[in-house]
Amino acid sequence: MNFTAKQIAELVQGTIEGNPDAIVNDVSKIEEGKPQTLTFLANPKYTKYIYTTKASVVIVNDSFKAEQPLTTTLIKVPDAYLALAALLDMYEQSLPKKTGIEQPAFIDKTATIGDFVYIGAFSYIGEKAKIGKNVQIYPQAYIGDNVEIKDNSIIYPGVKIYKHCKIGENCIIHAGAIIGGDGFGFAPDANKNYKKIPQVGNVIIEDHVEIGANTTIDRATMGSTIVRKGAKLDNLIQVAHNVEVGEKTVIAAQTGIAGSTKIGKECMFGGQVGVSGHIHVADKTRVAAQTGIAGTIKKEATALMGSPAMNVMQFNKSFVIFRRLPELSAQIDELKREIQNLKSE
Amino acid sequence: MNFTAKQIAELVQGTIEGNPDAIVNDVSKIEEGKPQTLTFLANPKYTKYIYTTKASVVIVNDSFKAEQPLTTTLIKVPDAYLALAALLDMYEQSLPKKTGIEQPAFIDKTATIGDFVYIGAFSYIGEKAKIGKNVQIYPQAYIGDNVEIKDNSIIYPGVKIYKHCKIGENCIIHAGAIIGGDGFGFAPDANKNYKKIPQVGNVIIEDHVEIGANTTIDRATMGSTIVRKGAKLDNLIQVAHNVEVGEKTVIAAQTGIAGSTKIGKECMFGGQVGVSGHIHVADKTRVAAQTGIAGTIKKEATALMGSPAMNVMQFNKSFVIFRRLPELSAQIDELKREIQNLKSE
């Protein structure tokens, strides 16, 4: 399907610089741009490619000013990344959507199934489960007893949701994610045998949450492990029992959050971060990849790095010296010698 | 179902302080305690909540002494966490248990299935597999050829167990765990092409082991990868080929253990720990989260921290100075100046 630059500019309410009749029929990355494709420029790291890209049309921020001649047509918008999101979204919405129940599927007769759902083959819907309208459950998913999934959510293949957990509206849960496995709780007896603490709570995922592939979110010992509205979790993340992840908090892959910790809202976590149990992390905290947060962070909007975590500026200052430690050590030795000399004068 | 404080005290052999007729019909967390619920206090971090909790009954350690007036009823026991475990266990035991074989399931005609099993829909039981008594295999699990699962073990949805692996009695394996995938073994040839070393060993999980969601335990190249009796592994852990995890060792989420390493018994590992291959870790070793163990630990009951790992006390002493490195560097510069001055006097 062909679109002109002019048509796209109308869709994203942008202004054109260049040829309004330039035609595109696919998307591409700016550094691999091909003729008759649309691309975008949002990350300044890629600015250099705009002068050489073969893409016919590039969506850019209003603030972009070309420093060399351009052969491509620009569409200027306030936020190129958001405009791209909107365009790709229109594209996705235009694709045919699976509906209906593929056979064989296992749907307990006490389950409630909303209108316009898709339930893929080999999926399992347990007793008294409630599946909302327009929900898409891909093949081989497991929806345990009494689980509730609200309208418009997407459950990708092989997701497992243990009993009693609740998934909000417009959520996306990627393949292999495990929601509601037992929290890791054991009480050592006198012989150091670990006795399991049954985990009788659940997991609550609020609306507009996205959970990445193979991420695990454990059920609470009592009460609920909660992921608040609009939070986004990447792949292979561990969320332990009784944790709470705040609204609109974004967590990159392979991060782990230990039991009963509360993460504030609008935080941003890099990948492979670790957070100790039973602590609080203030709203808007920003955490560099591989950081280890060992204690409560009280001050909002702190930026952390290192393991154990420090303020990112402090960490960088210390780390600069860490790189120079052999030199420092040599300087100390030299000072010792000089002082010996002075003393023996 | 209602219970009085007196009835609960009898179940856990505790003594009551307060109203023996206080009624509970659910459990709650102490910081979110609701009327007519039972809660517990074991972690001193939560002591403050006992004075304000609305929970009607709180199980506490005998050692607890109230420092303010209490409105709740106490049940005192030697170990509140163990008593809670016992109570929740009674509760879980009282719930109806799934039994029988849901259809469709794939059970090879050469497989042996014990009495009172539950085999969920879309589960696969391979050739000559042996499933013990009371075993619960949830939907979409894969039990490969010649796999053996002993009595009373629970296999949650979507667990995959490759051929020839052995699971002991009273084990729990959570959703998405992969037992017996190939170890990561390749031999580079003259052209740096990696030739796969077929992994012809298996995995042995002994009795009373719990394995977390999406954890992966690779089969041995030859012989067995072994998880010993009573060990507890959290979610998203990697156990490489030919590793041995000792009895009653507890390992938190996202830890990785490289090939052929032997972990002793009664060790405690925090989350995101890494352990190099071909080393030994002594019994009772305690390892802080994110630690990297690069060499054999010979001394029992060592506490480790850092990457590469150091004794935890040493690490903390060094890290205190790390935080102050810019100051140290400035001090050295100052000393240099002072010596210059002394020399030029």
Add this chain to the structure above:
Amino acid sequence: MNFTAKQIAELVQGTIEGNPDAIVNDVSKIEEGKPQTLTFLANPKYTKYIYTTKASVVIVNDSFKAEQPLTTTLIKVPDAYLALAALLDMYEQSLPKKTGIEQPAFIDKTATIGDFVYIGAFSYIGEKAKIGKNVQIYPQAYIGDNVEIKDNSIIYPGVKIYKHCKIGENCIIHAGAIIGGDGFGFAPDANKNYKKIPQVGNVIIEDHVEIGANTTIDRATMGSTIVRKGAKLDNLIQVAHNVEVGEKTVIAAQTGIAGSTKIGKECMFGGQVGVSGHIHVADKTRVAAQTGIAGTIKKEATALMGSPAMNVMQFNKSFVIFRRLPELSAQIDELKREIQNLKSE
């Protein structure tokens, strides 16, 4: 089945030292060697066991020279590990292979299925998917719409491959791996709500690639996430959208690579490594476990360690001093005192 040392020597073109008629009927690890088994010695850490092993035959490198008397028979070859690989490969090839389509399986009528395939029960093959010759798809795998899997590849139980992804020839994908989940891309709007960037690209896995259990490889936003020919990825690895992993690069478990990063060829990564997004890592880079690579690595064959990463030699030199920091700090205090004394003289 019995083999003599002589027969094995012929298979691997080795020379015998000892009894050519020694019989073996199984394999074992050298440290647990049993009579009538074959073992090997490649890692020098295990050399001591060759003098005590009960294994009847040991494959060793030509360079091995016994320093004590041996009771076992040796087969000498240029590369013991490669010879073992070849032998185990012959053994594996001799085992019966599953073929045919187990019921129930879901195969869309528009899918193309090659000759001699195995498709396990409860597997799902989507619209227009193309499955090559000799492909083995184990039970409960999900092959999305338009996915292509080329000849001789093995897809283990429960693997999920999202739509449009492409898998090359002779690949092995282990249980629970997720290929083609959405990349983690969101654009914050003015209210800090994250708007999802639809991920319309795919994943391309080239020939001879092995992917470990529960590893996740995200689809590209646009274009392709690519794992090049001969690369080997261990378990629980995260490969983000638009990443490229170079030819014959080997990556150990739990490593994470952030979006749009390009890893060169013939690199070797330890476990739990983290790599930032939008950077390049040069060919033949070697990376110690738990390293954090924050910026582009331009020089080939660099060895890295630490977080943030440093040259491994530099890291070790700095870390030696880190361990001694309390001592250094004390020395500085002592120097201060001495200078005070000198000044007051």
